[in-house]
Amino acid sequence: MKVRIAYIEEPPFDWTGDDGSVTGADIELAEVVLRAIGVTEIEYHPTSFDALLPGVQAGRWDMNVPIFVTAERAQHVAFSVPVWAIGDGFLVPAGNPKALTSYAAVAARGDARLGCVAAQVQIDSARSAGVRDDQIVVFKDQPDAVAALLAGQIDAYASTAIGNRVVAGAAAPVGAFSFSRNNDALVQAVNGKLREYLGSADHRERMAKYGFTRAEIDGVVAGGGAQS
Known part of the structure; x- marks a missing residue:
């Protein structure tokens, strides 16, 4: 049984190593779960973020690495149970010269330029906080x-943040694997194993290698994952 997985270059979640191997927290989780349900061959497809959902819908591959779950995306693909809960964070130059600590701080400075990856939810989050389109690169x-950040072309890069914690009391967005809506058998098999595995000692140990803490895991295991 072979499963084709699409991934993007986004450490610590997924990336291509110097030796050409595919690695990362989401890759390792996918491998553990897929092997457990009887998959004997995993084929990796590097792609861009904005091609993930159209690609799985068109059958170019069978599943995507986890991305944030949104109501709009759920109209087009089937999501697995959530596998992590992570808030946004900024990568900024040393010293953070423009004091960009939030989307609101970016909106308050007309000269601030915020970098985002095409089609990711951070663009909508920035706009909702008042960041103008001409500030978003x-x-x-x-x-x-x-x-671009290292070259001084932008003042901050917004993405998921391991190590940057969500404001106390705020619920972090959740991420999940995604599949074609026509691939229900694979969705159900993956979900069954995820419910057994998430939050286990082995899961926590594997994710800790990539910087994941209880904060990113506990937010999803309460919904049905295993407890350590």
Whole structure:
């Protein structure tokens, strides 16, 4: 049984190593779950973020690495149970010279430029906080955005943040694997194993290697995952 997975270059979640191997927290989780349900071959497809959902819908691959779950996206694909809960954070130059600590802080400075990856939810979050479109610089992927930040072309890069915690009391958005709505058998098999595995000691140990803490895991295991 072979499963084709699409991924993007976004450490610590997914990336291509120097030796050409695919690795990352989401990749390791996918491998553990898929092997447990009897998958004998996993085929990886590198792609761009904005191609993930159209690609799985069109059958170019069978599942995507986890992305944020939204009501709009759920109209087009089937999501697995959530696998992590992570808030947004900024990557800024050393010293954070423009004091950009939130989307509101970006909106308050007309000269602030915020980098985001095309089609990711951070663009909508920024707009909702009052960031103007002419302040948002859109990139095709994380490496391009980070390179622009290092070159001084943007003042902050908004993405998911391991190590940047959600404001106390706020619920972090959740991420999940996504599939074609026509692939119910695979969805159900993956969900069954995820419900057994998420929150287990093995799961926590594997995710800790990539910087995940209880904060990112506990927010989803309360909904039905295993407890350590």
